[in-house]
Amino acid sequence: MQIAKVTGTVVSTVKDLRLTASKLLLLSMLDRSGAETGATPVVAVDLVGAGVGEVVLVVRGTPASRAVSDVGVPVDAAIVGIVDSISDEAPGGR
Numbered sequence: 001m002q003i004a005k006v007t008g009t010v011v012s013t014v015k016d017l018r019l020t021a022s023k024l025l026l027l028s029m030l031d032r033s034g035a036e037t038g039a040t041p042v043v044a045v046d047l048v049g050a051g052v053g054e055v056v057l058v059v060r061g062t063p064a065s066r067a068v069s070d071v072g073v074p075v076d077a078a079i080v081g082i083v084d085s086i087s088d089e090a091p092g093g094r
Contacts, residue, residue, distance in 0.1 A: 001057045001058065001059055001080070001081075002029060002057070002058045002059075002060065003029075003030045003034075003055060003056070003057065003058070003083065003086070004027035004028060004029050004030055004042065004044075004055070004056055004058045004079075005027065005028050005030055005036070005053070005054070005055050005056070006025050006026070006027060006050050006051060006052050006053060006054050006055075006056060006079075007026050007027065007028045007041065007052065008025070008026035008052060009023075009024065009025055009026065009052065010024035010025065010026055010043050011024070012024060016073075016074050018069065018071070018073045018074070019045070019073065019074070019075075022045045022046075022068075023045070023046040024043055024044070024045060024046070025043070025044055025046050025050060025052075025079065026041050026042075026043060027041060027042040027043070027044050027056070027058060027077070027079075028041055028042075029042065029058075030055065032088055032090070033088075034055070034086065042058070042060075042076075042077050043076075043077065044058055044064070044075075044077035044078055044079050045064070045068055045075050045077070045078045045079070046078075046079045047067060047068065047078055047079055047080055048079055048080065048081060048082055049082075050079050050082050054082055054083075055082070055083040055086075056079045056081060056082055056083060057079070057080050057081035057082075057083060058077055058078065058079055058080070059077070059078050059080055060076060060077045060078075061076065063078075064076060064077050064078035065078075067080055
C-alpha cells in the first residue's frame, strides 16, 4: 500500500462499462514525511468514500483490480482506506 492525498475528482462520462458508477479521484503520492513526492498524479477508484483533501491508503496494479472486483476490471489504483493518523518513529519520520 501507498499513502496519497486526494487533490481532485475525475469525471469520465464515456468509460469501460465495468467502471459505471465508480467514483474516480485524483491523487498526489506522499512520502513518509507526508510531503508530496512530485510524481505524476494518479487516478484511483474510490472504494471508501474519500474526499478532496483527505490522506488515503492506495493499492496499485493487480491488487487494485481485485479490490474492485474479481472479474478483471481495468483499474490500476484503488483507494482502500482513509488515514486517521501516521506515527513514524524512524529517523526523518513525522
